[in-house]
Amino acid sequence: MQITPVIAIHMAAALAALAIGPLAVWARRTRTQRPRLHRAAGYAWVTLMVAVALSAVFISGDKGPRLGGFGLIHLLIPITLGLIALSFHFLVRGNVAAHRRIMQGTYIGSGLVAGAFTLLPNRLLGQWLWSQIGLA
Secondary structure (H helix, E strand, C coil), X not given: CCCCHHHHHHHHXXXXXXXXXXXXXXXXXXXXXXXHHHHHHHHHHHHHHHHHHHHHCCCCCCCCCCECCECHHHHHHHHHHHHHHHHHHHHHCCCHHHHHHHHHHHHHHHHHHXXXXXXXXXXXXXXXXXXXXXXX
16 A cells, blocks of 8 residues: 555544644643633544544545445544534533543544554554564
């Protein structure tokens, strides 16, 4: 599989979201809260995650079970978009605790866990990584 413009957009947005996510959390968790920084980083993170999810629609692989070109990993698209919408719903309703739980869970699940799966040897990024360090 070659890197296409869609894959490049997907990877760039995912890596940027991984970097910005902790900043959004840190801005609210420190002794001196920074609501403007939290809001700016949060909106940037949400925008990047929407870009990640939407670009994933146009990426299909050739390994594993497929249904119309989509694999199991594509289930993260509606889950991620739905959780982001739900977190804003809770925020508008004033339920900050639910907003926090959903956003942190989305970061961990869609960012860290899904990101870790991209490093498996049979995935594009994993093939690049493991071949560069001589393990594949």
